[in-house]
Amino acid sequence: MKNKNRKMLKVIVSCALCVAAIFSVNSQEAVRPATPPARPAFRMPNIVVSPEVLPDNKVTFRLFSPKATEVSINGDWMTGVGASEPLVRNDTGLWTITVGPLTPEFYGYVFTVNGVRVLDPGNPQIKRDGTRNESILLVPGKESELYAVNNVPHGTLAKIWYNSPVLKLNRRMYVYTPAGYEDGKDEYPVFYLLHGGGGDEDAWTTLGRTCQIMDNLIAQGKAKPMIVVMTNGNPLQAAAPGEAPARPATAAGESMFAMGQGLFEESLVRDVIPYIKSHYRVLANRDNRALAGLSMGGMQTLNLTGKYPALFGYIGVMSMGLVDRSAMGLQPDPEQDAKLEALKNSGYKLYWIGCGVDDFLYNSVINLRNTLDKTSFKYTYRESTGGHTWANWRIYLSEFAPLLFK
Amino acid sequence: MKNKNRKMLKVIVSCALCVAAIFSVNSQEAVRPATPPARPAFRMPNIVVSPEVLPDNKVTFRLFSPKATEVSINGDWMTGVGASEPLVRNDTGLWTITVGPLTPEFYGYVFTVNGVRVLDPGNPQIKRDGTRNESILLVPGKESELYAVNNVPHGTLAKIWYNSPVLKLNRRMYVYTPAGYEDGKDEYPVFYLLHGGGGDEDAWTTLGRTCQIMDNLIAQGKAKPMIVVMTNGNPLQAAAPGEAPARPATAAGESMFAMGQGLFEESLVRDVIPYIKSHYRVLANRDNRALAGLSMGGMQTLNLTGKYPALFGYIGVMSMGLVDRSAMGLQPDPEQDAKLEALKNSGYKLYWIGCGVDDFLYNSVINLRNTLDKTSFKYTYRESTGGHTWANWRIYLSEFAPLLFK
Numbered sequence: 171m172k173n174k175n176r177k178m179l180k181v182i183v184s185c186a187l188c189v190a191a192i193f194s195v196n197s198q199e200a201v202r203p204a205t206p207p208a209r210p211a212f213r214m215p216n217i218v219v220s221p222e223v224l225p226d227n228k229v230t231f232r233l234f235s236p237k238a239t240e241v242s243i244n245g246d247w248m249t250g251v252g253a254s255e256p257l258v259r260n261d262t263g264l265w266t267i268t269v270g271p272l273t274p275e276f277y278g279y280v281f282t283v284n285g286v287r288v289l290d291p292g293n294p295q296i297k298r299d300g301t302r303n304e305s306i307l308l309v310p311g312k313e314s315e316l317y318a319v320n321n322v323p324h325g326t327l328a329k330i331w332y333n334s335p336v337l338k339l340n341r342r343m344y345v346y347t348p349a350g351y352e353d354g355k356d357e358y359p360v361f362y363l364l365h366g367g368g369g370d371e372d373a374w375t376t377l378g379r380t381c382q383i384m385d386n387l388i389a390q391g392k393a394k395p396m397i398v399v400m401t402n403g404n405p406l407q408a409a410a411p412g413e414a415p416a417r418p419a420t421a422a423g424e425s426m427f428a429m430g431q432g433l434f435e436e437s438l439v440r441d442v443i444p445y446i447k448s449h450y451r452v453l454a455n456r457d458n459r460a461l462a463g464l465s466m467g468g469m470q471t472l473n474l475t476g477k478y479p480a481l482f483g484y485i486g487v488m489s490m491g492l493v494d495r496s497a498m499g500l501q502p503d504p505e506q507d508a509k510l511e512a513l514k515n516s517g518y519k520l521y522w523i524g525c526g527v528d529d530f531l532y533n534s535v536i537n538l539r540n541t542l543d544k545t546s547f548k549y550t551y552r553e554s555t556g557g558h559t560w561a562n563w564r565i566y567l568s569e570f571a572p573l574l575f576k
Numbered sequence: 577m578k579n580k581n582r583k584m585l586k587v588i589v590s591c592a593l594c595v596a597a598i599f600s601v602n603s604q605e606a607v608r609p610a611t612p613p614a615r616p617a618f619r620m621p622n623i624v625v626s627p628e629v630l631p632d633n634k635v636t637f638r639l640f641s642p643k644a645t646e647v648s649i650n651g652d653w654m655t656g657v658g659a660s661e662p663l664v665r666n667d668t669g670l671w672t673i674t675v676g677p678l679t680p681e682f683y684g685y686v687f688t689v690n691g692v693r694v695l696d697p698g699n700p701q702i703k704r705d706g707t708r709n710e711s712i713l714l715v716p717g718k719e720s721e722l723y724a725v726n727n728v729p730h731g732t733l734a735k736i737w738y739n740s741p742v743l744k745l746n747r748r749m750y751v752y753t754p755a756g757y758e759d760g761k762d763e764y765p766v767f768y769l770l771h772g773g774g775g776d777e778d779a780w781t782t783l784g785r786t787c788q789i790m791d792n793l794i795a796q797g798k799a800k801p802m803i804v805v806m807t808n809g810n811p812l813q814a815a816a817p818g819e820a821p822a823r824p825a826t827a828a829g830e831s832m833f834a835m836g837q838g839l840f841e842e843s844l845v846r847d848v849i850p851y852i853k854s855h856y857r858v859l860a861n862r863d864n865r866a867l868a869g870l871s872m873g874g875m876q877t878l879n880l881t882g883k884y885p886a887l888f889g890y891i892g893v894m895s896m897g898l899v900d901r902s903a904m905g906l907q908p909d910p911e912q913d914a915k916l917e918a919l920k921n922s923g924y925k926l927y928w929i930g931c932g933v934d935d936f937l938y939n940s941v942i943n944l945r946n947t948l949d950k951t952s953f954k955y956t957y958r959e960s961t962g963g964h965t966w967a968n969w970r971i972y973l974s975e976f977a978p979l980l981f982k
Contacts, residue, residue: 177959235690235691235692235821236691237645237646237690237691237692238690238691238692239643239690240643263691274866275667283690283694284641284643284644284645284688284689284690285641285642285643285669286639286643286644286687286689286692286694286697287639287694287697288694288695289691289692289695291693291711294704294707294709294817294818295817295818296704296707296708296709298700298702298703300700301700301767303695303700303702306818308818310822311755318821318822319819319820319822320814320821321746321816321821321822323737323746324737324746324748325737326734326736327734327735328731328732328733328734328735329732329733329734330758331729331730331731331732340727340729342730349737352855353737353855398669404634409725411700411701412700412701412712412725413725414725415724415725415726415727416716416724416725421682442968449758475841494582519982
C-alpha cells in the first residue's frame with residue numbers, strides 16, 4: 171500500500187513537472203490568464219477569477235487593469251438601453267463589482283474599458299449574436315435549469331452542408347438528433363426552427379441553448395424525442411460569417427428583394443425538407459412536422475404556413491405578427507384571409523403564438539390575434555413579460571417543444 | 577419590363593423599411609458595431625472596418641476609442657513573446673495601424689487597450705485557444721488557401737456524445753465525415769487526431785482548421801476521403817469548458833495521475849474506436865486507421881503505438897519526442913526498446929515526425945529520432961521553421977493527411 175502510494179506520488183510529481191514544463195512554453199497556455207473553473211489543475215498564481223457566482227446568486231466580476239480610468243459592465247440582467255454599472259478600482263488596479271442576487275438565467279455581458287467594448291478576459295465562454303460577441307454567465311437555479319448542461323443523455327449536433335437549387339447555394343444548417351438516434355432504428359418527428367434577422371444557423375444553438383433545452387426536456391420526459399433542424403434564414407447567405415466562401419458584397423436591395431420574394435421559404439420546402447427526409451430517419455408527414463420561428467423567422471413561418479397550409483401540423487410564431495403593410499406603403503395581401511382560412515381548415519394540431527408585452531412588435535401580434543379571432547381560428551397565446559429577447563425565445567422554446575407531436 | 581422593375585423597386589423599398597424597422601430595435605442588431613463583410617445590407621453609418629486586408633496583403637486594424645490613452649496590437653505574425661505594436665490615434669479617437677504585407681496565413685490577434693486584452697469589436701470572428709479567445713484574420717493567398725472555406729464540397733462536422741466506461745464519463749468528441757459520406761454506402765478509413773495540453777475537442781477544428789483543410793485536400797484529390805475523429809484528450813474532462821456538466825474542481829494531482837496512467841489512451845482504444853466502428857461506415861482494419869497528435873497528443877500517440885503496435889497503420893507525432901525522463905526524476909521506461917522493436921516489426925505503413933526548429937521540445941524529437949535510428953526504424957521526418965505553434969500544426973496536418981491510406 172505504501173509502495174503504491176509512493177509510486178502514485180512519483181507519477182504525479184513527474185507528470186506535474188512534465189506538464190508544467192510543457193505549459194510554461196506551450197503557445198496554447200503561455201501568458202494566458204487561465205479561468206479557474208475550466209482547468210484548476212493548471213491555475214496560475216494571481217489570476218483573476220471572473221465571473222464568480224456566490225452562494226446567494228450574487229455575482230462578482232473582476233478585471234485587472236491598473237491603467238484604465240473607467241470600467242463598467244453591461245449585462246442582460248439590466249434594464250434600459252445602454253444601462254451599465256461602474257466597477258470600482260482598488261489600489262492594485264483590480265476593478266470589481268458585485269451585482270444581484272440575479273435570477274437564474276443564461277446571461278450575456280461585456281465590460282466597457284475607457285470607452286472600448288471588452289469581453290471578460292477571465293472568462294473563455296462567449297456567445298455570438300450576429301456580429302457581436304458577449305461573455306457568458308449561467309446563474310444556476312430553477313429558472314435556468316433547462317439551459318444548463320446536466321447529467322442527462324445528450325443529442326448530437328451536426329453541422330451539415332446541403333445543396334439549395336432554389337437559392338443556388340451550397341448552404342450550411344445544424345441538425346440536432348436526440349440521444350438514442352444513433353443507436354436505434356426508430357423514425358423521428360422533425361421540428362424546423364428559424365432564427366431572426368441578424369442571426370444565422372448558429373443562433374438557436376448558442377443563444378437559444380437548443381441542445382441543452384431539448385436534451386433536458388427529452389430526458390425529463392417532457393418533450394418527445396425529435397430531430398431539430400436549424401437553418402440559415404438569410405436567402406443570400408450560405409453560412410455564418412467566416413464559415414462560407416467569400417462572395418462579392420451584396421447590394422442592400424438584392425438582399426431585401428430575395429427576402430421579400432420568400433426565397434428562403436421556398437428553399438425550406440423544396441431543398442431542406444427533402445434533404446432531411448432522404449438523409450435522416452424521419453416520420454415524413456404533417457403530424458410529425460413542426461415549424462417555429464422568431465421575429466424574421468416568425469414572418470417566414472407566417473409566409474410558409476400561409477402558402478403551404480398542409481405542410482406543418484405544429485406551428486409556432488414568436489415575437490412576430492401581422493405587420494401593418496400600409497405603414498410600409500404596401501397594399502394589404504389580398505390573399506391573406508384566404509390563406510388563413512385554408513390553414514384554419516387544414517387540420518393543423520397546434521398554432522402557438524408567443525410574445526412579450528414589451529416587444530416592439532407587440533402590436534403586430536395583437537393584429538394577428540384579432541385577425542385570427544375574426545374567423546375563430548384556434549390558437550394558443552402565450553404572453554410573457556419582457557421584449558424582443560433571447561431570454562423570451564428560450565422560454566418559448568422550452569414551452570413550445572413539449573407540446574409537439576402528442 | 578418597366579412595370580416589373582417598378583414592382584421590384586417597391587418590394588425592395590418596402591422590405592428595406594420593414595427590416596430597418598425591425599433592426600432599429602431588435603436586440604440582435606441594435607447598438608451593434610456591424611462588420612461590413614458579413615452583412616453589408618445592414619451596415620450602419622460610421623462603423624469601424626477592422627481588419628481590412630488591402631490588395632498588397634497589408635492589413636489595417638482600427639479601433640474607435642476616444643478615451644483610451646494606449647492601444648497596441650499583438651498578432652501571430654509578430655515574433656517574440658509579448659511583442660506588440662502601437663496603434664496611432666487621430667483627432668476623432670480612431671486608433672489605426674497598418675501592418676505587413678503579411679504572409680497569407682490564418683492569424684490570431686488581440687488589442688491591448690490601456691493594459692486590458694481586447695478582442696477586435698469590429699470583427700465577429702474569434703477562436704478559442706484553451707481559456708483564451710482571439711480575433712481571427714485570414715490573409716488569403718497560396719500559403720493559406722487550404723485554410724479558407726472554398727467553393728468545394730464540404731464535409732459534416734458532428735459533435736457527438738459517447739459513453740466512456742474507462743473514464744467513467746459521458747464525453748464529447750467531434751467527427752468529421754467527408755462530403756459524400758451522407759449520400760453513399762462506402763466504408764471509409766478513419767484518422768484519429770489528438771490535440772495538445774490546454775486544448776480540448778474543439779481545438780483541431782477551430783485552431784487547426786481541420787474541416788477546411790480536409791475539405792480542400794479531398795476536393796483537390798490530394799487526400800483520400802476519410803473520417804476524422806477529434807477527441808478530448810484530457811482524461812478527467814467530459815467536454816470543452818461550459819459544454820459539460822459542472823463537476824467538483826479536480827485536484828492537480830488527480831488530473832496528473834490520470835494523465836500519467838495513460839487513461840485517455842486506454843479510453844481511445846476501448847471506448848472511442850469501438851464506438852466509431854459501430855456508428856459509422858468504417859474500414860475497420862489497421863491499414864485504414866491513422867493516429868496523430870501534437871504535443872501532449874504526440875505523447876499519447878507514442879504511448880498508444882507503443883502499447884498497441886498493431887492498431888494503427890499510419891502514425892504522426894507532431895512537436896513531441898522522447899522526453900528525458902531522468903530530468904523528471906523518472907527511471908527510463910524499461911520496455912521502451914521492446915515496444916519500439918515490436919512496432920518496427922509490426923508492418924506499419926508510415927511513421928511520420930514533424931517538428932519546428934524553434935520548438936522547445938526539439939531536443940526530445942532529436943532523442944526520438946536517435947532512438948529510432950539505432951534500430952533502423954523507418955520514419956519520415958519533417959522539420960519546419962518556427963516552434964510549438966498552430967501555424968506549424970496546420971502545415972503538418974496539410975502534409976500528413978495526403979500520405980494516409982495510400
